[in-house]
Amino acid sequence: MLRFTKQTYLAFALVILLLASACSSGTDGESVAKPGDAQGESEQATNLTMAFIGIGTFTDIEEVQQAINKITLEKINATVKLVPIDVSAWQQQVNLLLTGSEPLDLLVTSSLFNYSTQVSRGQLIELDELLEQHGQGVIEATDPITFNGTKINGKVYGVSSFREMVADYGFIARKDLLDKHGIDLSQVKSYADLESVFRIIKEKEPGISPIVQRSTTNAVATELLASQFDSLGDGLGVLKMAGESTEVVNLYDTEEYRQAVEQARAWYQAGYIMPDASTTQESNTSLMKANKGFGYFSNMKPGFEEQENSLMGYEMEAVRLTEPVGGSTGPSAFMLSIARNSKTPEKAMQLMNLLYTDADVMNLLVHGLEGKHYVMGDNGQIKPPEGGASGYSFNQWEVGNNSLTYTWEGTNPDQWERIKEFNRSGIYSPALGFSFDASPVKTEIAAVTNVVNQYKAGLESGSLDPGTITEFVDKQKKAGIERIIAEKQKQLDAFLAANQ
Template sequence: MKKNYAFLSLIISIFTLLAACSNKTTTSDENKKNPTDSKTTELTMAFLAFGPPPKDLELVQNEINKLTKEKINTTVKLLPINASQYTQQTNLMLSSKEKLDLLITGNIPGFLDYSGQAVKGQLYPLENLIEKYGKGISSALGSKYIGSSKIGGKTYGIPTVRDLAGDRSLIMRKDLVDKYNIDIAKIKSLDDVEAVLKTIKENEPNVYPLMPGQVGAATLVDGVSLPEGDPLGDNLGVLLDSSKLEVSNYYESNEYTDLLKVARKWYKEGYILPGASTNKDSAESLMKAKKIFSFIQSSKPGIETQVSKNVGFEVVSVPLTPVSTNTQKVTGFMWAVPQFAQYPEKSVQLLNLLYSDKDLVNLIDWGIEGKHYVKTDNGIIDYPAGVDANTTGYALNSGFQFGNQFLSYVWKGDSPDIWKEMELFNKNAKASKALGFLFDSSPVKTEVAAVTNVINQFKGAIENGMVDPKTELPKFQERLKAAGIDKIVKEKQMQLDKWAKVN
């Protein structure tokens, strides 16, 4: 969120919401032209919602439309769709060609299927439009990331500007770290982590030392796998070393075997939350209730402040893996234009504002100044007097998906330099040699489905140490081979070699 499975489980476990669809529109290519200057165009924009729609959504939308009408003679219909229904509803809209001009997509296995949408011809190629209307987009992303989403040499998706890199960190309750004089600066390896978990186990009988990930579907292996590698999107054929374009079966690697041994030992010692792989509570909710000491989290600048705010008390963190970036991290969240969009030029013009216009970014991120937030003397923003997280009328809290997050105001509690820190974080991350490669799984879709079923059967138990890997790993590997994992690895290597010749 591996981590991708955890993140999927997180977003599909939160609130359920039915989102309305717009009327259908023509798909004729003859109609794909810029409207005359005198005609105001309305664009429907679908994005992820992680709760009920804000009650002031229409008020904010009206303010957005004042700005977009003045700048590009366009109005916007905001269409938040709950994360639990987003995949199903946007797939329905794409297949039925309902009115839709922009949508969030990405590469998160089992959730956002940018590659599949592009291969099926559902998305509009954007190179020419970005060149003509997207100077702000190109400037915000830079050359390192602007071409990372190409499929068949064409760009169908534009990554959002956010944390485009990451590491995995151990998040710990500071009260217990202080209580037992744990020197977090000395935590450098899994052996060091084990010593800390042992301290908690021996002294805090009512606290479980570790939940492996943010949600129950996560495993210990997910949390610390491939520190020097690249999952190549789905872990079905990986780079164990991201500086070499050599695809291998991760489930047969020494690294995987070694991590299973650690998981088994920690489980038997009682360090891992019982039933972790089926637990339905988030790590943050369990930590807030003081039932766990720590969990493993995908990390970035400001993560301690973010988690502390969510759990209600201070936490500290230590990195467990190096900071790295790969195609999956960069293309996790992107904007795309449906192939049937009536005015793709206007869609890209609107996107260009989301990557370059600070007023628009902060309207959609935070709402209306004075009503939903106020600026403090140092430029940091906070709730107005008498308003809080429970009473505000607008709190999407998902600036990561709205274009250029670096243009967003900084909320009280975050570092005033959070976006400079994030930019440096991205810049200094170790980039996979396969950055920009996207696997087309359609030639092996039968094998992918079969292998995924096998993984789902074994993953939770074996990767959280609930079963003995000495007996279960050979069974797991045998079943994977029978399902066709070798064919998937071979196909991925072939596509990667072909990609490397061009890139």
């Protein structure tokens, strides 16, 4: 459900500088003096460190941090050092932090990034007692299905951020071209109904591809299948969302997969999908902005059209073709945890509690400084300052209670309530909360992943003949897919038994 871009070596240098600064300024649990009370006594403020995935712009992070610390000093007698780490270096750098002695209190964790392994290694602190003592605001702000969806063996090691936990799926396209050719997307009731739409664009808009892919990993068949299966984290062994079965199956050996690949192939041969779809490095955003694309398949949420309008440079219109569904890792995709390195876990929990209860702290973290990174509009929503915002941007889906934050002009003022209702309306996987520990089959996963990388983009973009699926599956079996599925089934059965 979530998308982001990658950048690498500069982030490593930034992390080293930040951690060096943290050590020299007492972020390893040392204290700094806070002004005394009327009797002249003085308290010692605790310095905390919070690491998160550094997707955004952080030139002004020190100023934002200072503003946050004015509040946290007053409310919990603590300061926080914000440490962004580039996504491409995230797993390596967090592993170094968790296995070393560097100061680390709060950090973003994810079922996409070895969460269950971190728990099994004792690198994350169990939070249940700390939540009861210092995190009641966290509990009250988190929907029970989301709160329980991150537990491992019935214990809490991470708290999910507030964001959409489910997604509906469909197709989104340029409204100017829809209007120009009299296309009414409200009449589209299935993926098959899009055939006539694509045909019109192909015939009447030369040079514009009816379908552009979001990326080679989000190919056409991938999107057609997304609502039908729970990936169980890595997609190597999945659950069918329909029905009551909890049998783990090989996605690539299902009839649903073959049908989706055949549909993609038919659209590719008809010229509706770009010829280089399996190899292009251009994103749907760049293709749309360059007037090379009509639309694309995607997961969606309330406010999705408004979000895409600003990204694509065109007014966009969407048709949703599935009910909202949520997989096993929805709540655990982005969480906040307390590292074993923390010397003051009670203070770390108090800071976490502020991220779920204090609107001032969350707006600073998410939006930066008013007047510099945003300005308040007349309707209570925010907008970029004159000349545009620069110096600070933060991907807010990572941490905290985002429903406390301002919404941007151009989005629905009731966006957060819409997200809450959207989450409540979703159909959730029976494996909700399951997090696969891949360590017992890591060799097989590496081998099968290599096979998947050889075939997946070509098959799912339509550029490879569906007859290749048989060869694809045979190579997966030789690489160990059946051992992966057996291990995942074993862990899932244990999880389900423990959570009846």
